[in-house]
Amino acid sequence: MKKMQKMLVITFCIACVLGMTAFPGWAKEVPPQKPLTTAEVLAEARTEDWRTLDPQNTIYLELNGGRVVIEMAPLFAPRHVANVKALAREKYFDGLAIIRVQDNYVVQWGDPHAEDPAKARKIVNGKPTLPGEFDRPCGDDVPFTPLGDGDVYAPEVGFADGFPAARDKASGRMWLAHCYGMVGAGRGDTADSGGGAEDYVVIGHAPRHLDRNCTLFGRVVQGMEHLSSLPRAGGPMGFIEKPGQFIPIRSIRVAADLLPAERTELEILRTDSETFRRLIEARRSRSEPWFLFHPGRVELCNVPVPVRKKEWGK
């Protein structure tokens, strides 16, 4: 029954390819040292390689199925992050619903009556729309760890402050990438028609063609299964057509506004740490005996950023 149980992340330490921005050649590289599994790499992580999820920068989407924990990305979408927090604090989302579940694409929530002024939920302190925050200048304030394995959609990809990201040195711009679990703001046809009142999460193969078309402002760090396993909606583009089938949102809360005992305390591996660099190497070519072919490369959205329960007192 467990034939594929060994299909896990393993190390095959390859010479560091950090900083390679071109699509690399196809010659095989020789591992210079004994390969480690990702579990072994993580076991060797130092306490300071982990950072605590900041409760001021975390929201909880509470569904009947369970809690979805979302880390936000203020370095990339400061106005959207502030607005989603403002909306959460005025309880704007409470009682609204998941209105779209499109297979291999997105789950989306918002106000089912958003386009009916008579029925639409009123926004008090937040803003209904904002200018798009699709990209931002490259800057020293964002640590960027290049992946170096090439990418179809961007000149360079890597990890920025815990998030999968891309950059273009020629234009001096960087942006977040639509990998599995990334959270963005829905919008209409114009760049300034979103704002965070209607949001989506990627639940399928990375729709990277949405990069620089939408404001991504966070990623799910726990609870993806509460979104990805929802029944697929039958309407066009996965919108739910029967009101009785909307999936209710109990609430969206800023973690800092809950009592400590009610929070989900998590730690994220720092993506600018040596441990994370070794973890990427470990995913390029897995040394576990199950893997018979070793590609020696890994694609951006196939590198999950490790999350664990907070370890107290270490």
Added chain:
Amino acid sequence: MKKMQKMLVITFCIACVLGMTAFPGWAKEVPPQKPLTTAEVLAEARTEDWRTLDPQNTIYLELNGGRVVIEMAPLFAPRHVANVKALAREKYFDGLAIIRVQDNYVVQWGDPHAEDPAKARKIVNGKPTLPGEFDRPCGDDVPFTPLGDGDVYAPEVGFADGFPAARDKASGRMWLAHCYGMVGAGRGDTADSGGGAEDYVVIGHAPRHLDRNCTLFGRVVQGMEHLSSLPRAGGPMGFIEKPGQFIPIRSIRVAADLLPAERTELEILRTDSETFRRLIEARRSRSEPWFLFHPGRVELCNVPVPVRKKEWGK
């Protein structure tokens, strides 16, 4: 509510880049003609651009939730395809179960008691294991439509006989790619330990590191939602640990063995057709007004192969 409704496939006809095997440059290309939407491209398709799904090459996985239609790939995995058909015809799968649902990875089915000789379902006409069919020689018997947009995992990717595939002209080998919906044979640590009695379907971001590590023998052409929305299992690697939670398989049947009225009649767009080439172009940069940024590229697993109900008498 329908803010993101226009997030659809659109054309932005770019000069043909078929045959480009290197990672292309980043200079913007200028569309030489009026862009078409994918719907417009498909509307212009000729009858001969579509092929009927061959019932001798199609299996139905029947779940309580509905039917999953799988087209098989005998050009890539002839022995596995023959064996799965043999197993289906001896009703080997009937009453077995989905035993694994791993988020962002795979759904897997087989015999929950496969490793207990006393309880394991007996295989009569099929074979319990086969040599792996991980890749095959490049050959004139397989039409290959190169994508030309680069790839992280292979020197060249494209479409072969309806399936996402990759090839390496240097070694003269080609293989199927682990995109969303692809169906493969689970195996143990050795290449010859699978065979089709235990199978998996990709339900998340393409795990392309499995390419050339497993035998892919088909893809789901209808009914993915019956697999992708299953509740995620809590055990290690997504294996279901409580027998009561196994998801029963009613049956797996070869379509040709059913009465015509019981079959799901589908047509697949030929991936070596001019229409499919234009469809790829349409996905590179979508001309619909919703899209504000146009990458000009598309990644292999972001190009679905169109499927439609069979049109009779046309």
